[in-house]
Amino acid sequence: MTGPSQPPRSVSSLLTEVDHVLRQGLAAGATVHPTGFAALDATLTGGFRSGELVLVGGAAGNGKTTLGFQFARNAVAAGGTALVFSYEHEAHTLLERLISMEAMESLQSLEGAGAVDTFGISNAADVHSVRAAFEAGSQGAPLDALLAGLTGGREAHAALTGYGERLHLHESSGATTTLDEIARTVREVTVAAGAAPLVLVDYLQKIPVPGTTEDERTTAAVEGLKDLALEVGAPIVAISAADKDALASGHRMRTHDLRGTSSLAYEADVVLIVSDKVDVVSREHLVYDLGNIQRFRDWTVVTVEKNRHGRAHVELEFAKDFEHGRFHTRGNEVKERLIDERVFTT
Numbered sequence: 001m002t003g004p005s006q007p008p009r010s011v012s013s014l015l016t017e018v019d020h021v022l023r024q025g026l027a028a029g030a031t032v033h034p035t036g037f038a039a040l041d042a043t044l045t046g047g048f049r050s051g052e053l054v055l056v057g058g059a060a061g062n063g064k065t066t067l068g069f070q071f072a073r074n075a076v077a078a079g080g081t082a083l084v085f086s087y088e089h090e091a092h093t094l095l096e097r098l099i100s101m102e103a104m105e106s107l108q109s110l111e112g113a114g115a116v117d118t119f120g121i122s123n124a125a126d127v128h129s130v131r132a133a134f135e136a137g138s139q140g141a142p143l144d145a146l147l148a149g150l151t152g153g154r155e156a157h158a159a160l161t162g163y164g165e166r167l168h169l170h171e172s173s174g175a176t177t178t179l180d181e182i183a184r185t186v187r188e189v190t191v192a193a194g195a196a197p198l199v200l201v202d203y204l205q206k207i208p209v210p211g212t213t214e215d216e217r218t219t220a221a222v223e224g225l226k227d228l229a230l231e232v233g234a235p236i237v238a239i240s241a242a243d244k245d246a247l248a249s250g251h252r253m254r255t256h257d258l259r260g261t262s263s264l265a266y267e268a269d270v271v272l273i274v275s276d277k278v279d280v281v282s283r284e285h286l287v288y289d290l291g292n293i294q295r296f297r298d299w300t301v302v303t304v305e306k307n308r309h310g311r312a313h314v315e316l317e318f319a320k321d322f323e324h325g326r327f328h329t330r331g332n333e334v335k336e337r338l339i340d341e342r343v344f345t346t
């Protein structure tokens, strides 16, 4: 996918280039794309960087799509551009999640300004209500009128109108959305936006690549995405399915459990593993306080298993708000001891 290899460069020529860039008032290092989750950004020393491949792994239903999509939303809400390849969900489904997420985000920021109370926030339109409103139609009334009927809908519409041109959703197909097609689309968006977008691929094992074994195919997909990230200077966040053995109950998923091959871990710059807190917390926290079981169910642990630019093996937790297609962005390091490997067996 990359062009012919370049000759080596002397450090002198690199110094001259950096000097030139700095004199133009530009940043000379990588472009940093904050994730919008303060605790994660702190661990990643700012966020994802241009040219990085980020893997997000976890068992089915743990919130990989939610987290990845929220990275994209946070990037555009902060003024950037994002491009989402979704092999799993139709663009319409993502739009419903986005409207609900935005209704909640808007009401929370109004709460910060004292304009809404906690009760008002608890009424923010959930994904289900947005979908129901779309499905019911509006007897000819326009979209803004339909959304105005939902709590936070008016604010959500305003937010989406603000960044809508910078968030691109690609309904990808396991038959036709090849690495070349992904690369072509990323280049197009990069040229149109004047800067590389944050790219989300949901998910890696769905990219049609040649190869007879799953290992060969995953290797080709992950290498292709890393090459593309370097070529266009984008961070590429790829969601990865788990190996079926890793899905057994009582197993804490790790990087080596991602479906495919060990090259996943080598090619990636950052690996995030998403787990339900209740599944990975050490047994003593459950047996001595049964109320913890319910409390832990509301939280997701995001483990930074690999971090090329900072501290790795950091365990962060974020509260779930799946009804609104999101996580709470305020999180912290997990205080409880987590299991390393199998503790519970079924």
Ligand SMILES: Nc1ncnc2c1ncn2[C@@H]1O[C@H](COP(=O)(O)OP(=O)(O)OP(=O)(O)O)[C@@H](O)[C@H]1O
Residues within 6 Å of the ligand: 058, 059, 060, 061, 062, 063, 064, 065, 066, 067, 088, 127, 128, 322, 323, 324
């Ligand atoms: N409207 C909703 N209300 C409450 N929970 C929801 C709603 N929509 C989805 N969920 C739940 O949110 C969780 C996260 O969904 P998400 O699509 O992010 O998971 P995922 O890890 O990407 O899963 P998969 O691998 O199956 O695609 C799932 O457990 C799902 O059941």
